[in-house]
Amino acid sequence: MVAALTIDGLEVDFGGFKAVNGMSTVINRGELRVVLGPNGAGKTTLMDLISGKTASTAGEVRLFGREITNRPEHQIARAGVGRKFQIPSVFRDLTVRDNLSVAVSHEPRVFRNLRLGMAAADRARIEEVIELTGLEPVLDVVAGDLSHGQMQWLELGMLITQQAKVILLDEPTAGMTQAETSKTADIILRLKGSHTLLVVEHDMAFVRKIAERVTVMHMGKLLAEGPMAKIEQDPAVRDAYLGSGGVQ
Numbered sequence: 001m002v003a004a005l006t007i008d009g010l011e012v013d014f015g016g017f018k019a020v021n022g023m024s025t026v027i028n029r030g031e032l033r034v035v036l037g038p039n040g041a042g043k044t045t046l047m048d049l050i051s052g053k054t055a056s057t058a059g060e061v062r063l064f065g066r067e068i069t070n071r072p073e074h075q076i077a078r079a080g081v082g083r084k085f086q087i088p089s090v091f092r093d094l095t096v097r098d099n100l101s102v103a104v105s106h107e108p109r110v111f112r113n114l115r116l117g118m119a120a121a122d123r124a125r126i127e128e129v130i131e132l133t134g135l136e137p138v139l140d141v142v143a144g145d146l147s148h149g150q151m152q153w154l155e156l157g158m159l160i161t162q163q164a165k166v167i168l169l170d171e172p173t174a175g176m177t178q179a180e181t182s183k184t185a186d187i188i189l190r191l192k193g194s195h196t197l198l199v200v201e202h203d204m205a206f207v208r209k210i211a212e213r214v215t216v217m218h219m220g221k222l223l224a225e226g227p228m229a230k231i232e233q234d235p236a237v238r239d240a241y242l243g244s245g246g247v248q
């Protein structure tokens with residue numbers, strides 16, 4: 001097994017309060033890891049530390065063995081950590097197809113070359129993403145006119161087109177209808193194996209559908225890790241969720 005993302009003793013101290021407090025875990029290449037934890041457990045902060053949005057005060061983050069701890073956000077993105085936010089970062093005035101074309105390359109010239117030549121491998125990758133996300137019927141629609149779900153799938157598709165080595169998804173189903181949530185689960189399940197994903201999510205029905213190995217955080221620390229079925233029976237996990245809406 002190859003370690004894609006290694007989190008080692010990671011910590012952030014917000015003026016005496018450690019939102020992430022000595023967190024460690026290893027996510028292997030091709031793994032789909034779900035991070036659970038009650039409100040305030042430090043899940044989003046963990047994502048912020050991995051992606052460079054927040055600087056850590058101790059510990060390390062390694063991407064395929066290469067240290068990326070506290071690098072500037074754009075460098076971490078360029079190294080291969082792709083993060084999908086709840087507010088999509090697509091180009092609202094460009095069509096779906098053009099958004100995917102832009103995502104193929106980080107080079108600014110790509111804007112000029114949108115309708116000119118594109119490498120066959122890049123074209124093939126875009127076609128794959130279109131098939132995966134089911135965005136074919138809306139390829140010529142400007143992104144600003146997409147439904148909420150379609151917008152999320154486009155953003156996820158852009159991360160795949162960019163060939164992100166590790167994809168971080170923070171509550172990917174937030175605001176989605178049941179049908180959209182179900183389709184998102186299907187997309188994520190299809191990515192498993194070929195992509196490495198770290199998913200924070202509260203919707204337990206969705207989590208049960210996608211989860212294999214689960215990491216539970218509590219008070220900034222690792223509380224439990226293992227298969228979903230085992231985690232749900234873990235008394236420490238049940239205790240941590242008491243009074244917070246729970247693993248249910």
Ligand SMILES: Nc1ncnc2c1ncn2[C@@H]1O[C@H](COP(=O)(O)OP(=O)(O)OP(=O)(O)O)[C@@H](O)[C@H]1O
Nearest residue numbers: 014017018019037038039040041042043044045046
């Ligand atoms: N910049 C900051 N300064 C001080 N405290 C912060 C900061 N960012 C987050 N926190 C605190 O750190 C704790 C962890 O927050 P975080 O958002 O990571 O939790 P979470 O597990 O994602 O929770 P939720 O499930 O509710 O989104 C919370 O108590 C939050 O108020």
